[in-house]
Amino acid sequence: MKYQSTRSDYTTSDLEAVVKGIAPDGGLFIDPHVKSIRFDWQGCLEKDAYGMAVQILSALLPGYENMEALVNSGYSGKFDTDKLTPLVQVGDDYVLELFHGPTAAFKDVALSMLPQLITAAKKQLGQDETTLILTATSGDTGKAALEGFRDVEGTKIVVFYPDGGVSPIQRAQMATQRGGNVHVCAVRGNFDDCQTGVKNAFARIAEENLTAGKGVELSSANSINIGRLAPQVTYYFIAYAELLRAGKISLGDKVDYVVPTGNFGDILAGYYAKLLGLPVGMLICASNSNKVLTDFFTTGRYDANRDFYRTTSPSMDILVSSNLERMLFLASDGDTELVAGCMRALSEKRCYEFPQELMKKLRESFGAGSCTEAEAGEAIKAVYDAYGYLMDPHTAVAWKAAGEYKAESGTKAPVVVLSTASPFKFPTAVLDAIGEAADGDEFGQMEKLAGVTGLEIPKGLAELRELPVLHEDVIDKEDLIDYVLSKF
Numbered sequence: 001m002k003y004q005s006t007r008s009d010y011t012t013s014d015l016e017a018v019v020k021g022i023a024p025d026g027g028l029f030i031d032p033h034v035k036s037i038r039f040d041w042q043g044c045l046e047k048d049a050y051g052m053a054v055q056i057l058s059a060l061l062p063g064y065e066n067m068e069a070l071v072n073s074g075y076s077g078k079f080d081t082d083k084l085t086p087l088v089q090v091g092d093d094y095v096l097e098l099f100h101g102p103t104a105a106f107k108d109v110a111l112s113m114l115p116q117l118i119t120a121a122k123k124q125l126g127q128d129e130t131t132l133i134l135t136a137t138s139g140d141t142g143k144a145a146l147e148g149f150r151d152v153e154g155t156k157i158v159v160f161y162p163d164g165g166v167s168p169i170q171r172a173q174m175a176t177q178r179g180g181n182v183h184v185c186a187v188r189g190n191f192d193d194c195q196t197g198v199k200n201a202f203a204r205i206a207e208e209n210l211t212a213g214k215g216v217e218l219s220s221a222n223s224i225n226i227g228r229l230a231p232q233v234t235y236y237f238i239a240y241a242e243l244l245r246a247g248k249i250s251l252g253d254k255v256d257y258v259v260p261t262g263n264f265g266d267i268l269a270g271y272y273a274k275l276l277g278l279p280v281g282m283l284i285c286a287s288n289s290n291k292v293l294t295d296f297f298t299t300g301r302y303d304a305n306r307d308f309y310r311t312t313s314p315s316m317d318i319l320v321s322s323n324l325e326r327m328l329f330l331a332s333d334g335d336t337e338l339v340a341g342c343m344r345a346l347s348e349k350r351c352y353e354f355p356q357e358l359m360k361k362l363r364e365s366f367g368a369g370s371c372t373e374a375e376a377g378e379a380i381k382a383v384y385d386a387y388g389y390l391m392d393p394h395t396a397v398a399w400k401a402a403g404e405y406k407a408e409s410g411t412k413a414p415v416v417v418l419s420t421a422s423p424f425k426f427p428t429a430v431l432d433a434i435g436e437a438a439d440g441d442e443f444g445q446m447e448k449l450a451g452v453t454g455l456e457i458p459k460g461l462a463e464l465r466e467l468p469v470l471h472e473d474v475i476d477k478e479d480l481i482d483y484v485l486s487k488f
């Protein structure tokens, strides 16, 4: 199976694509023939969650010899339900809870699998270098990656997060991370600085061949790795199968999904589900005040020259949305020159224009909406008051976009809102929203939230306060490469 770069005709195998993470020309690896994969999507819907994951991952990454074993070791015992991502009815609509894994955020679905995929690929390829995973995080990826890779043989992981740019709980989750192969480092800057720093580190280390003779290979756990994207396709099928089983839809009915979006990985997985045959209707891309994607879908102009806001949904505080690159590739039928040109403009001028005729094609599958801080808070309160269901601020952004989409389109069909984090990860914003005083530190607030709502704090969050801090490094963004080199 051939994968190729989104920016050139550089090709590699699916196994190599997972191990490398990113193409040497800075492009993202993609299967150029993903649109013509033959897939028994109806058969897939009859399986349980693990079975769906096996079938989907085998289709997208056919080079693996034993996907069933990988899925079992990736997920067994890590999620609090064998459904992986349960679907909950809330009013007339549905919330797909993606936060039942070890770190209470949706990234666990992919990052429980990625270490399995990387180590199995290396084994099949006969590679025995240590894989050094470099990851930039706006909060949730970091912890989920650390947890996924902790003490996985033949791997080391370095996570960079924006100093002061993640919530106290997210920070505590990372700073207390155990494991003999993990490094965590704060960077003075925002998430885009971390992400750019990591990309530059990859580029320079490759250019100057700095890994030579070190027994180290670099890879990425960011959603630019195809091994991150592929496992996320599963829960679009899980939601559809649940709706079928509950008799809410008939086989073949289209279902719309609304996705709180930052780096465009989660929603792109929805598009992959559609390519595999799942009757996906519209995919609604929901942004917070950093609404660069909403503006892109409206105008065709991607423009990161704008104020950056720190919001109550920090995992979506992103201006350079890296997975959109794959969508540009797919929308242009693999026009690598066009994609490379857009990405060059993005890095030089922080903006690009995508051709209007291709935007028209994109808009057949994607809608977009944005949500202010006040609106997110109002959505949390309205849903809690009306249905007793508590959403986190990221989910609230999507809920608001869902309401707008339903009003504008007039659709009577249920929509599925993807819920990307437990409300307990963001207790200050959630308490504020439901009109309770958010006094004291976040740990006290979690307890208060549990008391007020009668809900249980996820286990991984409840124990945080007692754990010792093990990581305290803070660096300037210019020093990121040196920090990486010091971990070889």
Ligand SMILES: *Cc1c(COP(=O)(O)O)cnc(C)c1O
Residues within 6 Å of the ligand: 105, 106, 107, 140, 141, 223, 260, 261, 262, 263, 264, 265, 266, 267, 315, 316, 394, 420, 421
């Ligand atoms: C990462 C994250 C998102 C955004 O997902 P993308 O794949 O980057 O679009 C949304 N919500 C939460 C809680 C996240 O952790």
